[in-house]
Amino acid sequence: MSRTNFSEMSCPIARSLDRVGEWWSILILRDAFHGLTRFDQFQKSLPIAPSMLTRRLADLVEDGLLARRRYSDHPPRDEYVLTERGRDFRPVLVAMMAWGNRQFAGPEGVPSQLVDAETGIPADPIIIDRNTGREIDDTHFRFAAGPGADDNVRGRQAFLDARREKTQ
Amino acid sequence: MSRTNFSEMSCPIARSLDRVGEWWSILILRDAFHGLTRFDQFQKSLPIAPSMLTRRLADLVEDGLLARRRYSDHPPRDEYVLTERGRDFRPVLVAMMAWGNRQFAGPEGVPSQLVDAETGIPADPIIIDRNTGREIDDTHFRFAAGPGADDNVRGRQAFLDARREKTQ
Numbered sequence: 001m002s003r004t005n006f007s008e009m010s011c012p013i014a015r016s017l018d019r020v021g022e023w024w025s026i027l028i029l030r031d032a033f034h035g036l037t038r039f040d041q042f043q044k045s046l047p048i049a050p051s052m053l054t055r056r057l058a059d060l061v062e063d064g065l066l067a068r069r070r071y072s073d074h075p076p077r078d079e080y081v082l083t084e085r086g087r088d089f090r091p092v093l094v095a096m097m098a099w100g101n102r103q104f105a106g107p108e109g110v111p112s113q114l115v116d117a118e119t120g121i122p123a124d125p126i127i128i129d130r131n132t133g134r135e136i137d138d139t140h141f142r143f144a145a146g147p148g149a150d151d152n153v154r155g156r157q158a159f160l161d162a163r164r165e166k167t168q
Numbered sequence: 169m170s171r172t173n174f175s176e177m178s179c180p181i182a183r184s185l186d187r188v189g190e191w192w193s194i195l196i197l198r199d200a201f202h203g204l205t206r207f208d209q210f211q212k213s214l215p216i217a218p219s220m221l222t223r224r225l226a227d228l229v230e231d232g233l234l235a236r237r238r239y240s241d242h243p244p245r246d247e248y249v250l251t252e253r254g255r256d257f258r259p260v261l262v263a264m265m266a267w268g269n270r271q272f273a274g275p276e277g278v279p280s281q282l283v284d285a286e287t288g289i290p291a292d293p294i295i296i297d298r299n300t301g302r303e304i305d306d307t308h309f310r311f312a313a314g315p316g317a318d319d320n321v322r323g324r325q326a327f328l329d330a331r332r333e334k335t336q
Contacts, residue, residue, distance in 0.1 A: 004215055011195075011280060012269045012280065013198050013261060013264050013265050013268055015272040016265075017195070021194070026185055026189070030179070030181050034328045036327070045323075045324060048172070090305075091295045091304075092267055094263070094295050095262070095295065096184045096185070098180075099180075099256060099257055100179075100180025100182075100183045101314075102256060105316060108315060109315030110314035111179055111317045112180065113312060113314045114297075115309065115312040116297070116300065117307070117309055123300075124297060125298075127259045127295055128294060129282075129284070129291040129294075130291075130294045131291065136259075138258070140285050140286075141283065141284060141291055142282070142285045143201070143202065143280055144281060144283040145280050146278035146279055147278065148273060148276040148279040149280060150279065156199065159209075160202045160203050163203040
C-alpha cells in the first residue's frame with residue numbers, strides 16, 4: 001500500500017509517525033522493550049505474517065530504532081536490539097500504555113502496567129516539564145512554532161493563537 | 169486493507185493502537201488539539217484524500233475520541249470536537265513530539281514544541297510517577313502483568329522476568 005510520506009513534514013509528530021506509524025511497528029518495539037530480539041520470538045508473540053515481520057524489522061533497522069546483530073554464523077542468524085534512538089522511544093510506549101489502561105481496561109482490570117521495581121506498586125505515569133517540575137497540561141503549556149517551522153506549522157500555530165485570543 | 173484487529177489483545181498498547189494506529193489518525197488528533205474542528209480545516213492541514221478523511225473521522229467518533237456536533241442546519245454541517253477520552257490522549261502526543269524533536273530535528277531546529285504559557289520557555293517533557301515523583305526509567309520501574317493479563321501477556325512477562333534474573 002503506498003502511503004503519504006510523513007518524513008518531509010515539518011512536524012515532530014509526523015516525523016515520528018513516519019518511523020513508527022506502520023500497523024505493527026509499535027508492537028514490535030513493545031516486544032523489544034520486553035527483551036525479545038529474535039525473529040522467532042517476535043513471531044511467537046505477534047499474530048503477524050513472516051513476510052510482514054521481515055519488512056517491519058527491516059524498516060525499524062533502516063530508521064535506526066533497531067540494530068541487527070549476528071548471533072550465529074552456522075547457520076547465519078541475526079537478532080534485533082534496540083538502539084539508543086529506539087530506547088528513547090520508551091516514554092511514548094509508557095504514555096500509550098497508561099492511556100490504554102485508563103480508557104480500555106475491562107472489568108477484569110488492567111492487563112499489564114508499570115510498577116515500582118522495588119515495591120511492586122503500580123506507577124501513575126504523568127508528564128512534567130523537567131525544568132519547572134510542573135505537570136504538562138493545557139493550562140500552563142502551549143504548542144508553539146519552533147525555529148524549524150515551515151508554512152504549514154506556522155499556519156496551524158496562527159490558527160491556534162487566534163483561537164486562544166478569542167477565548168481569553 | 170484488512171488488518172489484524174488489536175482490540176481483543178490483552179495489552180493496553182495494542183488496545184490503544186487499535187483506536188489510533190491507522191496511518192492518519194494521530195495527525196488528525198494533533199490538529200484537533202490545535203483547535204481544528206471542521207472537515208475543510210482538517211483537509212487544508214493534511215494532504216489526505218477526502219474519502220480517507222471521512223473514514224478516519226468516523227472511526228475516531230466510533231471509538232469515542234471525537235464527538236460530532238452540528239454547527240449548521242442549512243446546509244447540514246457537523247464539526248468534530250475532542251471528547252474527554254480524546255483529550256486524555258494528550259500525553260501520548262506530547263511524548264511523541266518530544267521524541268521526534270530529540271531524534272529528527274534538522275540543523276534548522278525543531279519545527280514546533282511545547283512552551284511554558286507564561287514565559288515562552290520550551291518545556292523538556294519527561295514522564296514521572298505521580299505517586300513517588302520519580303522519573304520513569306528502566307532502573308526504578310518495570311513492566312508487570314496486571315489482573316487482566318491473558319496467557320500472551322503472562323508469557324511475555326515470564327520471558328522478561330527470566331531475562332532480568334539472568335542479568336542480575
